[in-house]
Amino acid sequence: MLSSAPAATGHRPGSPDRPRRAPLRKFLRRAVVLTTAAATLSGCAVANSGSTGDAGAADGATLRIVLTQEPPTLEPCESSLTSTGVVVRSNISEPLIERDPTSGALRPLLSTGWRQSSPTTWTFTTRPGVRFHDGRPFTAEDAAFSIDRAVNSDLACNVDGYVFEGRDLGARADDANTLTVTTAEPDPILPLRLSFVKIVPRGTSTAAKVREPVGTGPYSIADWQTGVSISLRRNDDYWGPRPAFPAARYVWRGESSVRAAMITKGEADIAAGLDPEDADADHSVAYPNNETTALRLDGREAPLDDIRVRTAIGLAIDRRGITDALLDGLAEPAAQLVPEGVVGFNPAMTAPPPDPEAARRLVAEAAADGVPVDRPITLIARNAQFPRVSETAEALQYQLNQVGLRVRIQLADTAEHLQYQLRPMPVDAGPVALLIMHGNQAGDAAFTTSQYLISDGPQSNFGTPELDERIARADGLSGRARQDAFAAIFAAERETVAQYAYLAHMRGLLGIAKSVRYEPNSATGDELRLAAVTPADGQVR
Numbered sequence: 001m002l003s004s005a006p007a008a009t010g011h012r013p014g015s016p017d018r019p020r021r022a023p024l025r026k027f028l029r030r031a032v033v034l035t036t037a038a039a040t041l042s043g044c045a046v047a048n049s050g051s052t053g054d055a056g057a058a059d060g061a062t063l064r065i066v067l068t069q070e071p072p073t074l075e076p077c078e079s080s081l082t083s084t085g086v087v088v089r090s091n092i093s094e095p096l097i098e099r100d101p102t103s104g105a106l107r108p109l110l111s112t113g114w115r116q117s118s119p120t121t122w123t124f125t126t127r128p129g130v131r132f133h134d135g136r137p138f139t140a141e142d143a144a145f146s147i148d149r150a151v152n153s154d155l156a157c158n159v160d161g162y163v164f165e166g167r168d169l170g171a172r173a174d175d176a177n178t179l180t181v182t183t184a185e186p187d188p189i190l191p192l193r194l195s196f197v198k199i200v201p202r203g204t205s206t207a208a209k210v211r212e213p214v215g216t217g218p219y220s221i222a223d224w225q226t227g228v229s230i231s232l233r234r235n236d237d238y239w240g241p242r243p244a245f246p247a248a249r250y251v252w253r254g255e256s257s258v259r260a261a262m263i264t265k266g267e268a269d270i271a272a273g274l275d276p277e278d279a280d281a282d283h284s285v286a287y288p289n290n291e292t293t294a295l296r297l298d299g300r301e302a303p304l305d306d307i308r309v310r311t312a313i314g315l316a317i318d319r320r321g322i323t324d325a326l327l328d329g330l331a332e333p334a335a336q337l338v339p340e341g342v343v344g345f346n347p348a349m350t351a352p353p354p355d356p357e358a359a360r361r362l363v364a365e366a367a368a369d370g371v372p373v374d375r376p377i378t379l380i381a382r383n384a385q386f387p388r389v390s391e392t393a394e395a396l397q398y399q400l401n402q403v404g405l406r407v408r409i410q411l412a413d414t415a416e417h418l419q420y421q422l423r424p425m426p427v428d429a430g431p432v433a434l435l436i437m438h439g440n441q442a443g444d445a446a447f448t449t450s451q452y453l454i455s456d457g458p459q460s461n462f463g464t465p466e467l468d469e470r471i472a473r474a475d476g477l478s479g480r481a482r483q484d485a486f487a488a489i490f491a492a493e494r495e496t497v498a499q500y501a502y503l504a505h506m507r508g509l510l511g512i513a514k515s516v517r518y519e520p521n522s523a524t525g526d527e528l529r530l531a532a533v534t535p536a537d538g539q540v541r
Contacts, residue, residue, distance in 0.1 A: 055229075055268045056249045061541045063245040063516070063533055066259045066268040067252040070227065075209040076198035077150040077157035082439075082526050086272070087230060087250060089527040093198035093215030096124055096143060096179075097191050101523035104341060104443050106191055110138065110199055110216065111179070119186035124179040130239045132201045133220040140173035145202045147171040147181065147194070153206045161458075163196045163442065165450055188478035189444055196442070218243045218531045232530070243531040246541050256387075260284075263511040270518065270533070271511030272525075275387040276328040279509045287520035289508035290342070291439040292334050293386065295379070295396065295501040296452075299462045301431040303373045308366045309405070310498040312359040313433070316403045319351050322395050323504050326388045331504035336490040337438055337448050339505040341522065344445025344474075344486025349494070351502065359403035367404070376406045381435040382417035386506060393435060396503075407433070423458050437506065441526050445486035446475050452500075453493055464497055 055064035071083045076093040079085040090098065096111035111124040130138040150157050151169045160166070170182040183190060201214055212221045218240065219232040230250040234243055251268075253259050260278035262268035274284055295313065303309045319333030333351030338344060367373045377400070381393040390411060397407045412420070419426055420434050436459070440448050449471045455463035470492065474485035493499065510520045518533045535541065 055251045055262065058266055058515070060515070060535060061246050063248040063270070063530060064268045065248065065250050065270045065528070066262050066272065066511075067250055068254065068256075068259070068273045070252045071230070073209060074211065074213055074221070074224070074230075075157075076146075076200055076213050076215065077155060077159050078209065079198055080159045080162050080196055080526075085526045086528045088198065088213070088215075089529075090217060091219045091232065091248075091528075091530050092217045092221065093200065093213055094217050095195050095197055095199065096126070097195045099192060099195050099443055099523075101441075101443075101521040101527075102341075104343065106195065110143070114191055120183045122181045122183075122190055123174075124181065126177045126179055127239065128177055130216050131237055132216055133214050133235060134201070135237075136201050138199065138201075138216055139176045140179040141176075142202050143179045143199055144171040144173045145204075146199045147197055149200065149204065149206050150197050155206065155209055157209075159196045162451075163193050163447070186476055188476070188482065189446065192442065192444060219248060222247070241531065244534045244539075244541060245530065248530050260511055263513050266513065266515075268511075269513045269516045270528070272528070274509040274511050276330060276509065277387070279511065283513065284509050284511050285520060286330055286507050286509055287524055288339065288341075288522050289439065289506060289525045290339055290441055290522045291386075291437050291506040291508075291525075292337050292339060293331075293435065293437045293503040293506060294334065294337060295503065296434045296436050296459075296461065297499055297501060298429075298432045298434075299497075299499055301429075303366065303371045303375055303405070304377065304431045304433070306366045306369075306371045307496075307498055308362040309371065309373060310501070312362040312366075312403055313400060313405070314494075314498065314501040315352070315355045315359040315362070316399045316405075317396065317501060317503065318354040318399055319503060320353070322392055326391050326395060327386075327504060327506075330507040330509065334502040334505045336494070336502060337452060337500060338440050338445055338490075342440050342443055342445060342448075343483055344448075344490065346487035346490045348487075349491060354399070356399075356403050363404040373404060374406055375431060376408050377431045377433055378410050378429070379407050379433045379435065380410045380412055380417065380420055382412055382414060385417075385435065385437055389435070392503075396433075396435075421459055423456075425461070433501075435503075439525070441523060445489070449474075449486065449489060453489070453497075461499060462497075463499070467493060467497060 056062045069083055071087050073084055074088050076088055079088045094110050097106050098109045099106055110127050112127050114122060114124045116122050126140045126143055132138060148171050151160050151164050168184040172180050174180055212224060218235050218238045220235050222231040222233040224230045232248040234246045256275040256278045259271040260274050263271050263283045297304045297310045299305050323331040323333055335349040335351040336346055363373050379393055379397055381389050393409045397409055400407045451457050451459045453463060454460060454468050454471055470489050474489060477485050508525055512518055515536050516533055517536055
C-alpha cells in the first residue's frame with residue numbers, strides 16, 4: 001500500500017552542492033547490493049516452494065512458462081491487457097488479421113484478404129476449413145458475431161475502449177466466407193484495429209465475459225487451477241502448422257529472482273519480465289518491448305502550468321546517465337512517446353543532452369514573473385514499474401532540484417498509481433509529475449495520441465484545441481500523409497504543450513532455458529506465441 005505521507009529522499013534545496021554524478025554512483029553501489037542479494041536469493045530459493053504449483057516435469061513434451069502474475073481472465077475481448085494477452089492471443093484465440101511486430105505489415109490469419117470498397121465499408125474474405133476447439137466450423141457469421149460482441153455489446157470490453165475508442169461499427173456476413181464491416185466515419189486503419197478482435201463462436205455469452213474461451217488457435221485450455229497454474233493442450237485439428245510442443249503449462253511467481261532461478265535450475269523453459277540483476281547472458285535475451293517511460297506533467301497546477309517550467313524539466317534530465325547507470329543500458333534515451341517502428345514516429349526528434357544551465361534560466365524567468373517555482377512538485381512512481389524505478393525517481397528528483405525546483409517522491413502501488421494515471425484523476429493533489437510507462441503494441445500513433453495527447457484523453461491532463469484538431473485530422477489520413485501528420489504532431493506537442501518530459505525507450509529481458517529456442521520480438525511482452533517456440537533439438541514432440 002502507498003504511504004499516505006510522500007517520501008522525500010535525496011538532495012534537498014538549500015543543502016550544499018554536490019558533484020552531479022554522486023547520486024548515480026550511490027545508485028550503482030546500491031545496485032551491487034541488490035545484485036548480491038538477488039544472487040543469494042537465487043542460490044537458496046526453492047523455486048517450486050510455496051502455495052503455487054510447479055511448472056511440471058522436464059519431459060520435453062510440455063513447454064513450461066513462468067509469468068509475473070496470474071491472468072485475471074482469459075476472456076478474448078480483454079486480450080489487449082498484457083496479462084491476458086500473453087496467454088490468449090494467437091495461442092487460444094485468433095483474429096482475422098495480425099500485425100507483423102517487426103515490419104508493421106498486416107498479414108492474413110482467419111481472413112485471407114480484405115479490401116476497402118468505400119471510405120466507410122470494408123470487405124473481408126474468411127478462411128475456409130477452420131474449426132473451433134469444440135469442433136464447430138468457423139464462418140463469416142462467427143467473425144461478425146465476434147466483432148459485434150467486442151465492440152457493440154454491454155460487456156465493456158477493454159478492446160472496445162482502447163482500440164475502437166467508442167466508434168460505431170456494423171458487421172454482417174454476406175455468405176459463409178464473406179464479411180462486411182462498416183464504420184460511421186472513414187477509418188483508414190480499420191484492419192489494424194480488427195487485429196485486436198479475437199474470434200469466438202456464435203453463442204458465446206454477450207451478457208457475461210467468459211473465463212475459459214473457445215477459440216480456433218493452436219492450443220486449447222486443458223485446465224485452469226485458480227492461483228496455481230493454467231495448462232493448454234495442442235489442438236491437433238489446427239488449420240495451420242503443427243506446434244512443436246503437445247502441451248504448455250503456465251505458472252507465476254512475483255519475484256524476478258525466483259523466475260530467473262527456475263530457468264537456471266531447469267524448472268521452467270521461459271521466464272517473463274526479468275530484472276537486469278537476475279539475468280545472465282546464458283539464460284536470457286533482451287528485446288525491444290515498445291514501452292516508453294516519461295514524466296507526465298500536470299499543466300493545470302502551478303508551477304507546472306507554466307510551459308517554461310515544463311520545458312526546464314525536459315532540459316534538466318540526464319537521460320543517458322539514467323539509461324546507462326540505472327537501466328543497465330537496456331534502454332535508449334527518448335524524445336517522444338513512441339519508439340521507432342510505430343507509424344508516426346518522428347526520426348528527426350532526438351533526445352537532447354542535459355542542459356541544466358538553460359533549465360535554470362527558464363525556471364528563473366518563470367520565478368521573476370511570479371510563478372511559484374518553490375511549490376513542491378510530487379513525483380509519483382509505481383512500485384515495480386520497471387527495474388530500479390525508485391532509484392530512477394531519486395535521480396530525477398536530484399536533477400530537477402539542481403535547476404531550482406522542489407521535488408518530493410511518492411511511491412505508489414498499482415491501484416493508487418492508476419488513480420493518477422486515468423481519468424477522473426484526483427483533485428487537490430497539487431502539482432504532480434507522474435512517471436508513466438506507455439506501450440504502443442498496435443503500431444500506430446493514433447492509439448497513443450487518443451489516450452495521452454488530446455485534451456480530454458483518458459490518460460492526459462490537458463492539451464490545446466489546436467493539437468486536438470491536428471490529431472483528429474491525422475486520424476483520417478492513410479499512408480505517408482498519416483505518418484507525416486503524426487510525426488509533426490509529436491514535434492508540435494513538445495514545442496507548444498510539453499505535457500511530457502520523455503525519459504527512455506525500454507527493453508525487456510526474457511529468461512530462456514537452453515532446452516528451447518525462441519526469438520522474442522516487440523510483441524512478446526503482450527503476445528508470447530507458443531507455436532514460435534521449439535525444442536533445442538528442433539524435433540516436434
